[in-house]
Amino acid sequence: MPQQVPRLLAVFALSVVALIVARSILVPETFGDVGHYRAAAIDSVIAHEKKYAGHQECALCHSPIAQERLASNHRGVRCEVCHGPAADHVAAPMNVRPDAPRDREFCILCHEYNPSRPTGFPQIDPVSHNAMMPCMACHDPHAPEPPVVPGECSACHGQIARQKAVSHHAALSCSICHQVPEQHKVNPRSTRPSKPQDRSFCGSCHAQGIANVPQIDLRNHNVTYQCWQCHYPHYPETE
Secondary structure, rough: OOOOHHHHHHHHHHHHHHHHHHHHHHHHOOOOOOOEEEOHHHHHHOOOOOOOOOOOHHHHHHHHOOOOOOOOOOOOOHHHHHHOOOHHHOOOOOOOOOOOOOOOOHHHHHHHHOOOOOOOOOOOOOOOOOOOOOOOOEEEEEEEOOOOOOOHHHOOOOHHHHHOOOOOOOOOOHHHHHOOOHHHHHHOOOOOOOOOHHHHHHHHHOOOOOOOOOOOOOOOOOOOHHHHHOEEEOOOOOO
């Protein structure tokens, strides 16, 4: 037998013993009793003080507000997200009052412009959007739909608006290229704005000899492609 084999077997045996000892020290006693976790953790969690009551408890006493919220754009936001833990309030409604945030800083945690948020999510620039005014002056927190339909697409499409603002299309209003039904402004997901479907739409500006507008010959310029396959409409500069 080669001399290195006994040495390897000894190292292997020591490793197995070390793993068994380490497991006995590091793995909790109740690990694996009822699943792939520490069973005693259940008792630890149960022993924690209960701080949250659940929105169902709120609805028992505040039914009109709960129904208003369920019919609004805040229907997915539970009461305690804004008002804080309510277990103590439920236990003693007259003695413990829940929080009621009333300053702008709380609302902009969700609604301040952030390019990582999905297109269509209501976002504002807190510096320019009714500066110094509390959000509650115009929006009911339980039904926060704006009092008037936003006049600018940037209210929901902030990322696109900021990109277009530094492009050659900055002076074009969105409605030149998109036909926007009024219902889209009220319920964005129910109806969608139209989009140009063929090259001739872009050619109405770029193939008509308009001064200071880049011109192309639609008959010869990449005829097998749609314009937006090479040029992003909101930032159409070529590489």
